[in-house]
Amino acid sequence: MSATNLELKTYLDGLLRVGEINDYCPNGMQVEGGEHINKIVTGVTASQALLDSAIEANADAIIVHHGYFWKGEAQAVVGMKKQRLTTLLTNNVNLFAYHLPLDVHPEFGNNRQLGNLLGIEDISAVHSVKPVGVVMHGKMSSSMLPNVLNAKLTTLLGRPVLTEGPLDKPIKTVAWCTGGGQSFIEQAAELGVDAFITGEVSEQTVHTAREMGIVFFAAGHHATERYGIKSLGEHLAEQFEITVDFIDIDNPA
Template sequence: MVTLGKLSLGLFEYLDVASVKDYCPNGLQVEGKKEIGKVITGVSACMELFTAARDMNADAIVVHHGILWDTGEKTIRGSMKERVKFLLDNDISLLAYHLPLDRHPEVGNNVQIAHTLGLEQLKPFGEYNGKSIGRSGQMPEAMSIERFMDNVRSTINSAARCHAFGPAELNHVAICSGGCQTLFHQAIKDGADLFITGEDSEWIYHLAREEKVHYVAAGHHASERFGPIALGEWIAENMDVEVDFVDIPNPL
């Protein structure tokens, strides 16, 4: 068992929450019971995840996408009411870590993707509010785009899409999970052969074609499973709690 306060403080310090300006509150969003014996991690807060947590007798949920956002709903009604009520009725805490979990050098979404794809010589990439949130690196040896995409589709998302306009063999890869389409410009300036993120946009196609840089949209949800999984492993190793990752499918 661990107290909610110790869990919250431990994650605040480990993820260096104070170091980056975000557009949501990072940390505790809904307070449940004080003693935590089981934690569920997931990508996005939703009723399906909350129900799974209750059915698995979890005391706390740790996610990448919480329920509170600077531009989100400011009143407790509709689905927000149902979500908050469910958590309070079941005494389950909700903690969320957005950009701190994207950019973390050990358990972050982007560094974990880089390791999964076998990249070496990793460097910070992709600035947001003066802080790097992504990662870039080199392939250990030049790889064809076909082989690279086979790897992406087998490890990240079988439905990943690629605008394959870059070199036949690639070395330099830039990564920023989720909805980081605008960082494609930085990847181009940095000389990347390929940029991988979660989402796609209409304007990407012609830019990739004209700049001769590959663009991979691996899915917002799919590209952001890595951080919650790795963070859950860290929690299990460093806190006296049981942890399970629950993947609620999302095709986007």
Template structure:
């Protein structure tokens, strides 16, 4: 992945911030530059999570920077640098690699974010937003059609994401109004119901949501946290890299969760 051009770290950070506007969000951890590496950047690796496997793959690819959705630092951590945290930081620091991470801002971006890109993959089109910080998207099929049943929707989503879907559906009616929010957004289900959705797509399910689905007659589809959030990081990082003339490569570290 040889770079054709390099930019200053501050210029790349400013480009990411301009697209994602992290100051608009109340988040669970710091957005932006989480680990400082070399000052000049010519190549970016994007991925979902700043795991050791992704960092090692980025080192192998010769990256100057890594762009992820799930960074290293979260509210409530004890702040110690031991175990897995030490191993990840050791690799980043030893190889002078910058780590950029954007959580909720990447979910919310209207065209390049996780929710927008999941819609692209699933053939959906958003007509509105819902939920806390308006992170949830709601709309229907981009072609204006409908799904004959929740089972048909679940089959479509499973095929598009290439993984099984956990599907709770008490009714057999046609599905036209669909809400979605990627990752661990099962807590948005009640807001989706209130917004009039007939089905809700997210990454995970917790115990209460199965009861809400059955009692409210709204389908719940849990499609995998990682599987629903594979698309925002490469779209955003690729867009910024193209703007600045940088090399970019997405590396997908599979995760069954």
């Protein structure tokens, strides 16, 4: 079966509640391509490498978490931006991007999917942090020391994980925000959880972890955000009976 690009846009915009979330970029269809969609490629970021791989795979649409046209970026269509847009337009390929709506979705979101991957129980959104769902918390199935959780993250995500804070503190309760969520460490500590997991680390994050007594894990921006877009693609494959391939362009950040 197939879908039209407008059918796909309408469905995704509704499913991910685009109209309810204020974001730093346009969510939804960012570049219009051909009307009929027989194959979709999903990926974390609409890099040139992903575009080239999608075109080689004969995709009619690409759906990503990190798209284009961010607030504050240069508006001129030159250089890298020109090349990316030329690739899409020349090949008549649609580009859809969902940033915060994909982070916070209670079923297909990056946060929910990372929690599922780690086997966290009693997952719920932290309602004091907006948009609701950008930080989640829950319980590990059993208490473990930081080095054990580090090993688990390293194995599941396939990359080294930075750990900081009280390294002899048993971890039972955790909060997390995929991607660049290190600024939420104070809110996590104030929740009283034992650990906070995110993708990136800043210089001040280390001091906060040490001084607030919370174990901190930086597990990679890309690595922690692979699972929302992959889950969304699997849902679309079932919903529209259409071929959807997830392509992972490695990124150590």
